[in-house]
Structures are given as C-alpha cells and as structure tokens.
Amino acid sequence: MDAEGWDERYADSELVWSGEPNVFVAAHLTGRTPGAALDLGAGEGRNAVWLALQGWDVTAVDFSAVGLEKARRMAFDAEVELATVVSDVETYTPVTQVDLVLLSYLQIPDEHQRRLLRRVREWLQPGGIVLVVAHDKSNTVGGPPDPGVCYTLDQTVQALEGLRVEVAEVAQRQTPAGVALDTVVLAVRD
Numbered sequence: 480m481d482a483e484g485w486d487e488r489y490a491d492s493e494l495v496w497s498g499e500p501n502v503f504v505a506a507h508l509t510g511r512t513p514g515a516a517l518d519l520g521a522g523e524g525r526n527a528v529w530l531a532l533q534g535w536d537v538t539a540v541d542f543s544a545v546g547l548e549k550a551r552r553m554a555f556d557a558e559v560e561l562a563t564v565v566s567d568v569e570t571y572t573p574v575t576q577v578d579l580v581l582l583s584y585l586q587i588p589d590e591h592q593r594r595l596l597r598r599v600r601e602w603l604q605p606g607g608i609v610l611v612v613a614h615d616k617s618n619t620v621g622g623p624p625d626p627g628v629c630y631t632l633d634q635t636v637q638a639l640e641g642l643r644v645e646v647a648e649v650a651q652r653q654t655p656a657g658v659a660l661d662t663v664v665l666a667v668r669d
Contacts, residue, residue: 481542490545498553500529501583503612503650503663508533514578517602519568519595520585524550524561531559535579538562540571569595576604583612586628596638603668609642611635611664615649618660630662642666 504526513534518527521539523546531537531554539550539561547563554561564571569591580599587595599609613630614622622629636647646665651658 498525498528500526501612502652503661504581504583504610505529507610507646507663507665508579508581511579511608514604514607515575516579516581517573517577518581518583519571519599520582521550521563522546524553524563526581526583527561528553528557528559530579530581531561532557536560538564538573540564540566540568542567572598573602576607577602578604578607580607580609581612582610584614586614586623588627589634592630593634593638596635600639600642600668603642605668607668608645609639609664609666611639611662613662615660615662617649620657620659621654622659632662632664635662635664636666639664639666642668 516530516535516537518537518539521527521541524539527537527539527550539547541547542565544565547565550561551563568585569587580602603609616626616629616631618629632647632649636644644664644666646663648663650661650663652661
C-alpha cells in the first residue's frame with residue numbers, strides 16, 4: 480500500500496492499531512539503556528511513544544502524514560517528546576548514527592527489505608541494536624494478503640550480516656483469528 484492508501488486507512492478510525500507497544504518490542508527492549516532511536520514505518524506511533532516513555536530519544540519515520548499526526552497526538556497525551564519525519568523509509572537516511580533501529584511490521588517487498596536492512600547496519604553506533612518484528616512468510620493468520628512483503632528468518636539474518644545476532648526466531652503471537660507467526664530478529668553492532 481502506498482502513502483495515500485495508509486493515510487486513508489489511518490483517517491478512517493481513531494486508532495487502526497492498539498495504543499500499546501508490540502509484545503515483542505516490549506519483551507526485547509524493556510530494560511535496555513536508552514539512547515537515540517529510529518522507528519521506521521512508525522505508523523500511528525505506538526512503539527515510538529512507548530520507547531519515549533522508556534527514556535529513548537525517538538524519531539518516528541513513516542510516509543503517512545496522517546499516521547504521524549496520530550503519533551504526535553499520542554506523544555502529547557503521554558507527555559513525551561517525539562520527533563517525526565514524513566518520508567519513505569527506503570530513501571530516508573538519519574543525520575547521525577543511532578543506538579536503536581526498530582522495524583515493526585514494515586511491509587516492503589523482499590528485495591527492498593534486504594537493501595534497507597543492509598543500510599540500517601551502517602546507521603548503528605557501536606553497541607547499537609536493530610530489532611525486526613515482521614509477519615513471517617509462513618504466517619497464515621492475519622497480516623498482509625501479499626506474502627511478498629512478509630519476511631523470512633534466514634533472509635533477515637543474512638541481510639544483517641556483520642552484526643551479532645542475539646535473537647532469531649519465528650515467534651508465535653495469539654490473535655483473535657488464531658496463532659500468527661512473526662519473524663523476530665535482534666542484532667547488535669559490535
């Protein structure tokens with residue numbers, strides 16, 4: 480879906496997604512020392528705001544201006560600072576290196592995933608982490624109808640070559656429709 484499609488989807492309801500952080504984001508980032516963070520494909524900002532509440536200095540990047548406006552409102556309500564950048568994540572480049580790059584359910588085609596993840600490696604400061612949480616290609620419950628925008632564990636780990644992988648799993652997530660399968664990879668730049 481393009482920026483206009485996401486703008487329409489976000490404009491149609493108060494919140495498309497829950498205001499709570501993704502369960503895997505919270506599980507893998509709780510207790511980490513905060514620093515500068517990028518949330519790529521931040522949407523309505525649920526993970527970005529949660530990170531800010533944990534003390535991170537967060538920049539939320541998304542090509543949906545409507546989604547990011549909701550993120551700014553959510554941050555205001557939570558009384559946290561949140562920088563937002565309306566940009567296609569595939570062309571975005573941060574000004575400085577960061578301590579965390581989060582990609583949570585960022586739906587882009589296979590070849591674009593690999594290219595972006597290779598770029599993300601260079602954005603990390605030493606000790607910086609990247610966390611990828613995405614619909615796995617084997618998932619049959621919920622998620623996008625196009626499996627070409629889903630991820631695989633092997634491709635994700637390969638694209639992050641050169642980083643130390645701490646977590647690499649196809650994780651189960653309970654949904655109202657059944658058990659969904661997600662690729663979850665956390666890697667560190669040494």
